[in-house]
Amino acid sequence: MRFSVVVEVSGLEGIADPEGQTIERALPALGFEGVADVRVGKLIRLHLEAPDETTAYERAGELCRRLLANPVIERYEVAVSPLAGTG
Amino acid sequence: MRFSVVVEVSGLEGIADPEGQTIERALPALGFEGVADVRVGKLIRLHLEAPDETTAYERAGELCRRLLANPVIERYEVAVSPLAGTG
Numbered sequence: 001m002r003f004s005v006v007v008e009v010s011g012l013e014g015i016a017d018p019e020g021q022t023i024e025r026a027l028p029a030l031g032f033e034g035v036a037d038v039r040v041g042k043l044i045r046l047h048l049e050a051p052d053e054t055t056a057y058e059r060a061g062e063l064c065r066r067l068l069a070n071p072v073i074e075r076y077e078v079a080v081s082p083l084a085g086t087g
Numbered sequence: 088m089r090f091s092v093v094v095e096v097s098g099l100e101g102i103a104d105p106e107g108q109t110i111e112r113a114l115p116a117l118g119f120e121g122v123a124d125v126r127v128g129k130l131i132r133l134h135l136e137a138p139d140e141t142t143a144y145e146r147a148g149e150l151c152r153r154l155l156a157n158p159v160i161e162r163y164e165v166a167v168s169p170l171a172g173t174g
Contacts, residue, residue, distance in 0.1 A: 008130055023131070023154065030153055032146070034136030043095055043130040044110070049121030059119070066117055067110065 002083040003048045003056040009069045009076045010041030044068055047083065056080045089170040090135045090143040096156045096163045097128030131155055134170065143167045 011017050020038040027035050050056035060078045069076040098104050107125040114122050137143035147165045156163040 010130070010132075020131075020133075026154060027150075032150060035150070036134045036136075038131065038133040041130045041132070043097070043128045044107075044125065045097075045128070046107075046125040047123045049123075063114075063119060063122070067113060 001050060001052065001056075003050055003053065004081050004083050005046050005048050005056065005060045006079045007044040007046075007060065007064055007068055007076055008041055009044065009064070009074050010039060012073055012075050015073045042068075048080075053080055053082065088137060088139065088143075090137055090140065091168050091170050092131075092133050092135050092143065092147045093166045094131040094133075094147065094151055094155055094163055095128055096131065096151070096161050097126060099160055099162055102160045129155075135167075140167055140169065 017039050019040040023040065024035065024038045027033075048056050048059060050059055057078065057080045060080055064076040064078060065071060104126050106127040110127065111122065111125045114120075135143050135146060137146055144165065144167045147167055151163040151165060152158060
């Protein structure tokens, strides 16, 4: 079966987010007021072949730990859903 | 009122995604098979002060067009929800 996997990788609480800070500082010059707490993370979408949803979820988690996220400074969140039209 | 805004910025269909391709090529060496169509985008979370949800949604869209996304090569998707505990 084929699964659609969505992974969000974001900085751990307390870890500096220079991209978010840069966006936040640029906003007043563009006329935007009232924006705060900007955090920038990564969203990775992929397709995964696996026998069932549990296995797909486990493989996606391993993928995060080994390649997509750095657990020292980042957290990740995985969502798995079956791809329509595949058996 | 304070709103929580989540913005996904991703490459338009047909635009090269070198980060996704690099991940995809690295996977077999790590023992991952059956992974395809890797696409990497950005996920931006922020808090926004606005009188109501419609205004919050419009301001977030303008923020995307003017700063967060490059509409020539990227698409964006905005989700807005009220922050609990604020009036």
